[in-house]
Amino acid sequence: MKKYLSVVYLGPGKVGSEVLRILNELKLKIKIVGIARSGTKTEEIEEWIRIAGRELLVVDTTASSKTIDWLNLALAQGGYVVSSNKKPYSASQQEYEKIMEYTPHVYYETTVGAGLPVISTLKELIKSGDKIKRIRGCFSGTLGFVFSQLEKGVNFGEVIREAKNKGYTEPDPRDDLSGLDVARKALILYRLIGGSQELAKIKVEKLYPEKLAKETVPEFLRLIDEYDSAMRERMERAKEKHQTIRYVAEITPTMCQVGVVEVPTVSDLGSLRGPDNIIIIETERYSERPMVIKGPGAGVLVTAGGVVGDIIKIMEKI
Amino acid sequence: MKKYLSVVYLGPGKVGSEVLRILNELKLKIKIVGIARSGTKTEEIEEWIRIAGRELLVVDTTASSKTIDWLNLALAQGGYVVSSNKKPYSASQQEYEKIMEYTPHVYYETTVGAGLPVISTLKELIKSGDKIKRIRGCFSGTLGFVFSQLEKGVNFGEVIREAKNKGYTEPDPRDDLSGLDVARKALILYRLIGGSQELAKIKVEKLYPEKLAKETVPEFLRLIDEYDSAMRERMERAKEKHQTIRYVAEITPTMCQVGVVEVPTVSDLGSLRGPDNIIIIETERYSERPMVIKGPGAGVLVTAGGVVGDIIKIMEKI
Numbered sequence: 001m002k003k004y005l006s007v008v009y010l011g012p013g014k015v016g017s018e019v020l021r022i023l024n025e026l027k028l029k030i031k032i033v034g035i036a037r038s039g040t041k042t043e044e045i046e047e048w049i050r051i052a053g054r055e056l057l058v059v060d061t062t063a064s065s066k067t068i069d070w071l072n073l074a075l076a077q078g079g080y081v082v083s084s085n086k087k088p089y090s091a092s093q094q095e096y097e098k099i100m101e102y103t104p105h106v107y108y109e110t111t112v113g114a115g116l117p118v119i120s121t122l123k124e125l126i127k128s129g130d131k132i133k134r135i136r137g138c139f140s141g142t143l144g145f146v147f148s149q150l151e152k153g154v155n156f157g158e159v160i161r162e163a164k165n166k167g168y169t170e171p172d173p174r175d176d177l178s179g180l181d182v183a184r185k186a187l188i189l190y191r192l193i194g195g196s197q198e199l200a201k202i203k204v205e206k207l208y209p210e211k212l213a214k215e216t217v218p219e220f221l222r223l224i225d226e227y228d229s230a231m232r233e234r235m236e237r238a239k240e241k242h243q244t245i246r247y248v249a250e251i252t253p254t255m256c257q258v259g260v261v262e263v264p265t266v267s268d269l270g271s272l273r274g275p276d277n278i279i280i281i282e283t284e285r286y287s288e289r290p291m292v293i294k295g296p297g298a299g300v301l302v303t304a305g306g307v308v309g310d311i312i313k314i315m316e317k318i
Numbered sequence: 319m320k321k322y323l324s325v326v327y328l329g330p331g332k333v334g335s336e337v338l339r340i341l342n343e344l345k346l347k348i349k350i351v352g353i354a355r356s357g358t359k360t361e362e363i364e365e366w367i368r369i370a371g372r373e374l375l376v377v378d379t380t381a382s383s384k385t386i387d388w389l390n391l392a393l394a395q396g397g398y399v400v401s402s403n404k405k406p407y408s409a410s411q412q413e414y415e416k417i418m419e420y421t422p423h424v425y426y427e428t429t430v431g432a433g434l435p436v437i438s439t440l441k442e443l444i445k446s447g448d449k450i451k452r453i454r455g456c457f458s459g460t461l462g463f464v465f466s467q468l469e470k471g472v473n474f475g476e477v478i479r480e481a482k483n484k485g486y487t488e489p490d491p492r493d494d495l496s497g498l499d500v501a502r503k504a505l506i507l508y509r510l511i512g513g514s515q516e517l518a519k520i521k522v523e524k525l526y527p528e529k530l531a532k533e534t535v536p537e538f539l540r541l542i543d544e545y546d547s548a549m550r551e552r553m554e555r556a557k558e559k560h561q562t563i564r565y566v567a568e569i570t571p572t573m574c575q576v577g578v579v580e581v582p583t584v585s586d587l588g589s590l591r592g593p594d595n596i597i598i599i600e601t602e603r604y605s606e607r608p609m610v611i612k613g614p615g616a617g618v619l620v621t622a623g624g625v626v627g628d629i630i631k632i633m634e635k636i
Contacts, residue, residue, distance in 0.1 A: 284619075305447070312442070
């Protein structure tokens, strides 16, 4: 007879609603203690956590950096944490290490690649004695779309406006083009394989000229065409060598960087299409031929599915 | 303070030796109770299992159909089972169901795709409420090599002799060309997603003419050239349509079949090279774009790593 898990849910947005719907459908032994919205008082959330005792799970599907204290509070009293929120794991190295003192109680599979088994696979390889030599990947569906369109010959500025109009980008497209979201994911994987680093110190290539950083969004969208020729030249230079360009995160045990790289057209990175994410894992055991995992790395359904997957792993443990 | 796990090891071959080496290196809380070789008496193995009590793990890295009784004996007394051996899970439906009465104690990740996270990923998708709609995959490194060479224009007979000389095939290459090994893996996945079927009833395309079934191996290797023109024609017909041919397992909730299919050259199946395995998973959540896992699906190091991965999952549970 398994125990009931008391859940404090942070961030009942689209992913949160779908997670709660699935949990209800699966009839898991779960009791929702509280659902924190943006207006919920800190004292109230802390109270929910405290009364839940040790059979506690805090689920964080926000995009906020303010949840970290609640996660720590829950972990310190013996509870569990499931996050799709990248912020706590890409916060300062010190804050990261504080959370990871409770590693077996921390589940954050969906912070990289959403429902794709990225973190669990890396963890299992390491635990089983393998050594990670290199990870490469495309971790942004938005930038995947952008580079697919560039490859077709569409101009950079036009692609950005198309992506923005289709709702593929953040309200300010520079949030995607800054590479910061990819850098957060790269940092999460770098720390997972033993690296120690601060987000601000990661080498990240921005996909817009610095002088457009302070413009308003409409002004930015008008002026970004200035970048067309530079991007077209990079793509053409690559094509001359039967290559293409991709926005790639590269992680080794001693290095973590994010930016545009040339890759062979006929390769796992080069053949990636549209919004798919990909991760290519090279290890001591997977040396001649890597392990490759690919698929949609964002979206409400696959993210919610991954969050529920983490919750079920916890329920099987307790 | 975790308990010691008592291990009865069946089949100390190449994979077995590597598993034991890794377990020793990782300094896990494991006590090897007995190692069964081909000459070990049944009574002795049963005795090892019985004295181990409930903190028991039977590891089966044989390729034998005779281990199933020991697995059942271990499970019935509350023990755990880790197998890279496909036979028990592709045995009769009745035998399969008997083992799966103890599902949470049965780990068999490496029976399909070796160390690739195939079974764990499918299980987790299902547990988290997703519905598997279709699985397609190439599960034979040997046949992967064969079809890569055919694509390059090498004649079928020549490819088979090359594969045999390089040690890529079983001593009798017909064991690979029969498709039976792929059919076993397909059946394991079909049963995992809820299907019920017998191995003998799966539609399997043999890659050699029936009349060569009874020849000696040298005679078979001499006569297989007769099949060259038929295979060349299939490849050429495919190429006219920008396609190629692959030996593919296809599984849906109501169907499981194995054989040669035409696939677009530019596709996950069509771009597969050499001995890599691939699995393409389409579900309710992964519908527009599937989840794809690719990499070496055989080999001592990756299989042993996967077996140790299963063992560690058990040790984290107990």
